[in-house]
Each structure stands twice: as structure tokens, then as C-alpha cells.
Amino acid sequence: MIGETALAGASNGQLTSPDKAEAKLAENFDTFLTLLTTQLRNQDPLDPLDSAQFTQQLVQFSQVEQSILANKNFDTLIADVRRGQNATYLNYLGEDVEASGSTTMLSDGQARWNYTLPVSAERAEYAIADSAGKVVAFGEAVRDAGNHALTWDGKSNSGVELPDGAYTLVVSAFDKTxxxxxxxxxxxxxxxxxxxxxxxxxxxxGNVLISVDDILGVRAPATKSES
Incomplete structure (x- = not known):
């Protein structure tokens, strides 16, 4: 039937966006009308075209168009929701957040992590690595079960003051066995x-991106005397 391939191409998900699908549908509809006009002009008067066929295809074109418009409206709705969410997240600017992860920003000579031991450890150590993976500081970690805070002053074990940037904490803990x-x-x-x-x-x-899905809490910024 006229336009079957065109309809399939516009509705089978091969197109990457509603705008492209809409443009493709318009192109295919023009092709459909051109073919239909040509066939009507050259039809056999004794065996005319079945009008029900191209009427059905016009209905199909309309259905595909409605589907594309629905997708466009849905994309617009999602974009509006995201803009609203981003406006909400702007309220976090300047606030301290706690999030799942091990990489944070050393800023003004301070970086902060929290780690949790489900049980007491026989031994525990920590290591801090820079963005290139080089260990710049290390030491013994608290071995007791529970939550522990580790605040780093940005200095290496040899006392060298390191530049601000992203640093990762690794805590290794082991039981008696x-x-x-x-x-x-x-x-x-x-x-x-x-x-x-x-x-x-x-x-x-700073240079560290934290997914909003990993955010655990928000609090007023802590001063150095409080941390």
C-alpha cells in the first residue's frame, strides 16, 4: 500500500527525537500525496483505486502524528520538571552536603570524609590519593565500630601543603582473621x-560532581573550629 514504508519509518522508533520524527513524517506525507495523485491521474477507469485503502492510510498518518505530538509534549514536560528541579537545587549553593562517595574537594586546606565500620576492626588504615591516583597521605584509622569523621588539612605526611583539588579517601579495615x-x-x-x-x-x-541521587543530607556550612 502507498506510504506503508513511510509510516513504518516514522513510527518504529528509528528516529532519535520527536522533532526528527515530525520532520520525517511530513516528508513521507508529501511523498504519499505525490504517489497518490500520480496513481489517481493514471488509474484505469474500469478498475479505479479503492478509496478505502488511502483513506485508511490517511488515518494512520494522523495517528502517527498524534503519537509524535504526545512525545513532544512529554519531552517538554520532562524539561520543565528538570528546570524546576535545577531551580530547587540552586538553593544548595554555599551549603554543605553529605553524599555517598569517597572523592571530595580539598578547599582552603580542608577536606572532610565520613566512614562507617559495621564491626570493630583488628587493624585499619587510611590512604588519601590525588586525582592522578598518587597516595599523598596515609595513617591509622579508627578501628571501633560506628561512624567516624576524618578531616584532612591538605598536608602530606612529610608536611608539604598540597594544592586544592579532588582527593579520594580509601579506608582498609580487617578483622582478627x-x-x-x-x-x-x-x-x-x-x-x-x-x-x-x-x-x-x-x-x-569544586571539581567534584555529586549526583543528586547520592545526596544524603544538607546542613549549614561548618567553620574550621567546628569540624
Whole structure:
């Protein structure tokens, strides 16, 4: 039937967006009308075209168009929701947030992490690595079960003051049989921006991006004397 391939191409999901689908449908509809006009002009008077066939195809074109318009409206709704969410996340600017993760920002000579031991450890150590993966500081970690805060002053073990940037904390804990203990990690830092990349919104802590799904809490910024 006239236009079957065109209809399939516009409705089988091969197109990447409603705008492209709409443009493709318009192109196919023009082709359909051209073919239909040609066939009507050259039809056999003794065996005319079945009008029910192209009427049915016109209905199909209309149905595909309605589907495309519905998708466009849905995309617009999603975009509006995201804009509303981003406006809400702007309220986090300048606030301290706690989030799941192990990488945070060293800023003004301070970086903060929290880690949780489900049980007491026989031994526990920590290591702090820079963005290149180089260990710049290390030491013994608290071995008791529970939540523990680790605040780092940005200095290496040799006393060198390191530049601001992203740093990652690794805590290794072991029981009496030398079996590793799972350590829960969170980071704490000040929100400096809001970014959306490929539909995913993140809060920026300097160079570190934290997905909003990983945010556990928000609190007023802590002073150095409080941390």
C-alpha cells in the first residue's frame, strides 16, 4: 500500500527525537500525496483505486502524528520538571552536603570524609590519593565500630601543603582473621554549582560532581573550629 514504508519509518522508533520524527513524517506525507495523485491521474477507469485503502492510510498518518505530538509534549514536560528541579537545587549553593562517595574537594586546606565500620576492626588504615591516583597521605584509622569523621588539612605526611583539588579517601579495615571489612564512605563539602549533563543533574563541589541521587543530607556550612 502507498506510504506503508513511510509510516513504518516514522513510527518504529528509528528516529532519535520527536522533532526528527515530525520532520520525517511530513516528508513521507508529501511523498504519499505525490504517489497518490500520480496513481489517481493514471488509474484505469474500469478498475479505479479503492478509496478505502488511502483513506485508511490517511488515518494512520494522523495517528502517527498524534503519537509524535504526545512525545513532544512529554519531552517538554520532562524539561520543565528538570528546570524546576535545577531551580530547587540552586538553593544548595554555599551549603554543605553529605553524599555517598569517597572523592571530595580539598578547599582552603580542608577536606572532610565520613566512614562507617559495621564491626570493630583488628587493624585499619587510611590512604588519601590525588586525582592522578598518587597516595599523598596515609595513617591509622579508627578501628571501633560506628561512624567516624576524618578531616584532612591538605598536608602530606612529610608536611608539604598540597594544592586544592579532588582527593579520594580509601579506608582498609580487617578483622582478627585478616578478612576485609566492608567500609561505608560518605563525603562532605560545600556546593559551588549545579550541572546537568545528558539529563543527569549533579551538584558541584569544586571539581567534584555529586549526583543528586547520592545526596544524603544538607546542613549549614561548618567553620574550621567546628569540624
Amino acid at each position: 585478616d578478612k576485609p571489612i566492608d567500609v561505608g564512605m560518605t563525603v562532605t563539602g560545600k556546593v559551588t554549582g549545579v550541572e546537568t549533563v545528558e539529563g543527569v543533574t549533579s551538584l558541584a563541589m
